[in-house]
Amino acid sequence: AIQMTQSPSSLSASVGDRVTITCRASQDIRNDLGWYQQKPGKAPKFLIYAASSLQSGVPSRFSGSGSGTDFTLTISSLQPEDFATYYCLQDYNYPNTFGQGTKLEIK
Amino acid sequence: EVQLLESGGGLVQPGGSLRLSCAASGFTFSMYAMSWVRQAPGKGLEWLSVIGGSGGSTYYADSVKGRFTISRDNSKNTLYLQINSLRADDTAVYYCAKDQFNDWNAGFDYWGQGTLVTVSS
Numbered sequence: 001a002i003q004m005t006q007s008p009s010s011l012s013a014s015v016g017d018r019v020t021i022t023c024r025a026s027q028d029i030r031n032d033l034g035w036y037q038q039k040p041g042k043a044p045k046f047l048i049y050a051a052s053s054l055q056s057g058v059p060s061r062f063s064g065s066g067s068g069t070d071f072t073l074t075i076s077s078l079q080p081e082d083f084a085t086y087y088c089l090q091d092y093n094y095p096n097t098f099g100q101g102t103k104l105e106i107k
Numbered sequence: 108e109v110q111l112l113e114s115g116g117g118l119v120q121p122g123g124s125l126r127l128s129c130a131a132s133g134f135t136f137s138m139y140a141m142s143w144v145r146q147a148p149g150k151g152l153e154w155l156s157v158i159g160g161s162g163g164s165t166y167y168a169d170s171v172k173g174r175f176t177i178s179r180d181n182s183k184n185t186l187y188l189q190i191n192s193l194r195a196d197d198t199a200v201y202y203c204a205k206d207q208f209n210d211w212n213a214g215f216d217y218w219g220q221g222t223l224v225t226v227s228s
Contacts, residue, residue, distance in 0.1 A: 001169060034214035036152070043202055043218035044144075044152065050213055087152050091212045094157060094166035096142070101151040 002026050002090050006099030012107040017078045021102045023071045023088035031067045032092035038101075039084045047086075048073065078104075109133035109217045111203050116222030123193050123226075129186040129203030129219055137161065137181040140206040142215060143188045145199040153199075156188065160209065193226045200224075 003026040013019050023033065031051035036044040046055045048064040051071055061076040075082055083106050088099040115127040129141070143155040156167045156177040165177050176189040186203050200223050204215035 032213070036215075038152070043220060044215075045218075046207070046214055046216050049207060055207075055214075055216065089152075089154070089214065091214060094212075095168045096154040096157070096212075098152045098154060 001095050002029060002092065002097050004088055004090055004097050004099040006086075006088055006102050008102060009100065010103040010105065012105050013078055014107045015078050015080055019075050019078060019104065021073045021086055021088075021104075023066075023073070023099050025069045025071075025090055025092075028068050029090045029092035032090060033064075033066070033071050034089045034091060035062075035064055035073045036087045036089060037082075037084045038087065044087065080106075109205065111205065111217055111219035113201065113203055113219040113222035116201065116224045118225045118227060119193050120228050121194060121226055124189070124191045125193065125224060127188040127190065127201055127203075127222055127224070129188075131184045131186065131203075131205070134205070136179075136184040138209040140209075140212070141179065141186045142204045142206070143175075143177060143186075144202045144204055144215075144218075145197075146202070146221075147196070147199040150199075155201075157206075157212075158186070190224070193224075195226050198224060198226045 005024045033051045035048040038044040052064045085103045110132045112130045142157040158165045158177045178187045200221040202221045203219045205217040207216040
């Protein structure tokens with residue numbers, strides 16, 4: 001199975017900051033990667049698919065990039081509602097695999 | 108409006124079995140692959156299994172292969188997950204999730220609220 005490694009595992013930032021989360025695949029997955037946001041006690045929310053395509057209704061401050069093995073999720077200007085845990089998911093093949101998550105906390 | 112509603116979770120003893128259900132509405136259920144994802148307390152997300160729209164193709168994570176069985180009844184718009192030989196480390200919230208596209212595995216656009224499975228004696 002493809003392994004997905006996210007970094008950092010946690011991150012402290014302030015409202016208005018620009019933050020970047022990275023995800024590395026153990027093999028080439030083209031651009032078959034998505035990003036999800038999860039808040040405590042809630043189901044994940046779909047943010048980005050195909051590495052850089054913004055899901056409908058997701059604010060434009062979220063963006064994704066990358067291909068092959070290295071990917072990034074960027075939030076251009078953090079808002080209070082963005083503090084959550086973020087996961088990448090490779091859907092290049094089965095079994096799909098998640099990264100271990102990045103917890104974004106308020107500084 | 109798309110809705111996914113899981114049920115069937117609860118407290119079960121080690122070695123026991125459970126069948127989870129996910130009732131779907133608001134979309135043409137038979138056209139979309141569906142997956143199960145779980146999250147142990149305080150841990151990350153773990154993809155478990157997927158089933159194609161017709162039910163003809165299934166895939167599993169290595170960690171659950173042989174103990175978990177995914178199935179669907181398109182006449183009832185319902186997805187299932189049969190879990191056997193339950194272990195303490197199966198304790199988790201189990202989510203069902205819908206593929207975004209009907210012909211391309213490109214993420215899950217809708218998720219259920221989750222159902223909690225607790226394995227304990």
